[in-house]
Amino acid sequence: MKKYDIVVVGAGISGLSTAYYLKLENPDLDILILDKAKGYGQGNTGRSAAGFRDMFSSRINRLLSSSSISFYKHVQKDLHHELGMKFVGYLFLAANNERGRALEKNIKNIPGTKRIEKDELRKSLSIADLDKESADMLSLDPAEFGLFGVNSGIIEPDLICDFYYDALKQMGVNFSFGTSVQKLSLDPVKRLDFPGEPFLWQAKFIGSLETTTGKISADKYVIATDTWSNYLLDPIGVDSHQRPKKRQIFQVSGPAVEKLLFTDSFSGYGVMPFTILPSHGIYLRPALKERSIWIGVSDDVGRDFSFVENPEAEQDFYETSIYPVLTAYFPQLKDSKVTSKWAGYYSYNTIDKNPYIFRTMNAVVVTGTSGSGILKGDAIGRITSSLTEGKETAILYSGDKININDLGVAGRNVDPEHIIL
Ligand SMILES: Cc1cc2nc3c(=O)[nH]c(=O)nc-3n(C[C@H](O)[C@H](O)[C@H](O)COP(=O)(O)OP(=O)(O)OC[C@H]3O[C@@H](n4cnc5c(N)ncnc54)[C@H](O)[C@@H]3O)c2cc1C
Known part of the structure; x- marks a missing residue:
């Protein structure tokens, strides 16, 4: 069983942008991205209405959206990578x-x-x-x-995904499509080799993933499986906080x-x-x-x-x-x-309708994009990668500093979003 530094489960916009910033910051990391679909961006990313806006009621959503919009604009205008971004309002x-x-x-x-x-x-x-x-x-x-x-309009999510995917390939990130994770396997931190481990009193971590193409192991995992998250997290007793x-x-x-x-x-x-x-x-x-x-x-x-x-x-x-x-x-x-x-x-996220980005054991979970995960995708990737690296704050493209705990569970500190489309 090959062991990676990081395995990202889910090659939608959240998984791709997270891996992009992880690799950009840490070129030596051995990263695998896997998805059960035959390619990237085939989940909800490929089914969206593909609109972008910074017209949100919550402060955090405004920061995440306006920074991502600026980044996409930069990609299209300065890096000449077409994203189909049109400021139609x-x-x-x-x-x-x-x-x-x-x-x-x-x-x-x-x-x-x-x-x-x-x-x-x-x-x-x-x-x-x-x-x-x-x-x-x-x-x-x-x-x-x-x-x-005016800072809003339409975009093509498949082209945003192409941008991250091409860059990830160039940076040497591995992909495995058509690989479905069926189980997150928990191991004890201190193994005793007793049958039935890990027991209640043992500290646990995610030791490996059971997938349709065999077991895969990593030091850290990013669970970017969006609406499918419950299938992986419910069996290990972790709440995804999304429906x-x-x-x-x-x-x-x-x-x-x-x-x-x-x-x-x-x-x-x-x-x-x-x-x-x-x-x-x-x-x-x-x-x-x-x-x-x-x-x-x-x-x-x-x-x-x-x-x-x-x-x-x-x-x-x-x-x-x-x-x-x-x-x-x-x-x-x-x-x-x-x-x-x-x-x-x-x-x-039925409570405050802002994304959830939180750590559980040696994994980081990103969910609850609540209908605006494309237009906030770049910022979400920067925050999720920073948390995976063990940081407490993330810097967005706009330069804004985000206290990552604000988007977590225990220390959550966001105002409710009222403008959900
Ligand atoms: C109809 C509709 C309209 C929308 N309109 C907009 C809009 O206008 N603007 C906007 O910003 N957002 C919009 N959204 C929301 C947006 O599409 C999502 O927020 C965004 O795509 C979430 O990206 P993601 O990467 O988190 O999830 P996804 O794109 O769903 O990616 C999750 C990936 O995980 C993979 N996966 C799941 N389980 C497993 C497993 N067990 N093993 C391996 N792989 C697995 C899936 O195959 C999938 O590729 C809309 C969504 C819908 C449905």
């Missing part, structure tokens, strides 16, 4: 009511955020006035103003979609911003290449926490729950067609 639509005021309070001070009034919205986005009957039946708030953020929540995306196309999609009113890219409706968390994500709009939603109560390996998007859910709301705001989309759809899971 995010537009939160809201009503002049308690909910709208709370949203405005949370994000109005983020640099670059501007308020757009109703008349301007009507012109630039051709959003309709709600008819009273549908508004009552569907519990809809009118779009009375918008909050437009999987199914999330779906429906791509809609057609002439009316294109008319809404292509507009010069917001950014130099000639497309609508990533737009969030005032009610029920439904969002419209411009998809330029496909000349389509992706419709997504973060449904909460009523959406169970069950988990299947390959979740599917539910056409019924689109037709009965999303379509009526979407077409109440944009009646012109009545004839649009769903041309593609997919689903994945949020690794959902």
